Amino acid sequence: MYKGNVKLTKKKEIHLIPRFIIVISVILLTILTIISIWSLTADTQKIFLYKEIEIQKGQTLWNIAESEFGTQNDIRKYVYKIKQINNLKDANIKPGQIIRVPIEREV
Numbered sequence: 483m484y485k486g487n488v489k490l491t492k493k494k495e496i497h498l499i500p501r502f503i504i505v506i507s508v509i510l511l512t513i514l515t516i517i518s519i520w521s522l523t524a525d526t527q528k529i530f531l532y533k534e535i536e537i538q539k540g541q542t543l544w545n546i547a548e549s550e551f552g553t554q555n556d557i558r559k560y561v562y563k564i565k566q567i568n569n570l571k572d573a574n575i576k577p578g579q580i581i582r583v584p585i586e587r588e589v
Contacts, residue, residue, distance in 0.1 A: 530584045530585065531584070531585045532567070532582045532583065532584055532585065533582070533583055533585055534580050534581070534582055534583075535580070535581055535582075535583050536578065536579070536580050537575045537576060537577050537578065537579045537580070537581065538577060539577045541575070541577075542573065542575070543561045543564055543565065543570075543573045543575060544557060544561055544573075546564065546581075546583060547560035547561045547564060550583055550585070560584075561573065563584055564581065564582075564583055564584070567581075567582050567583075567584060568581045568582055
């Protein structure tokens with residue numbers, strides 16, 4: 483069959499169908515993967531509990547954050563949280579002072 487200068491064949495149309503199915507399948511699998519990852523992360527929530535610590539001689543906010551949250555985490559973030567919770571303008575603390583420290587728990 484001819485249409486203008488182009489010869490149309492069913493053979494070329496048949497090859498397009500499997501490619502179309504593969505492309506649609508990849509798109510659907512990508513969407514499903516994104517949705518499942520999103521739903522898994524949405525299920526876990528962090529709650530913050532607080533404990534009070536009495537400052538000992540030589541302790542710093544940095545030492546307290548390291549002992550409570552570990553060295554594998556960004557300590558600066560936790561020092562900032564401790565300062566924020568206790569309304570501290572700077573990192574100066576004194577022996578005998580009582581501060582609240584957040585404790586993260588996943589629910």
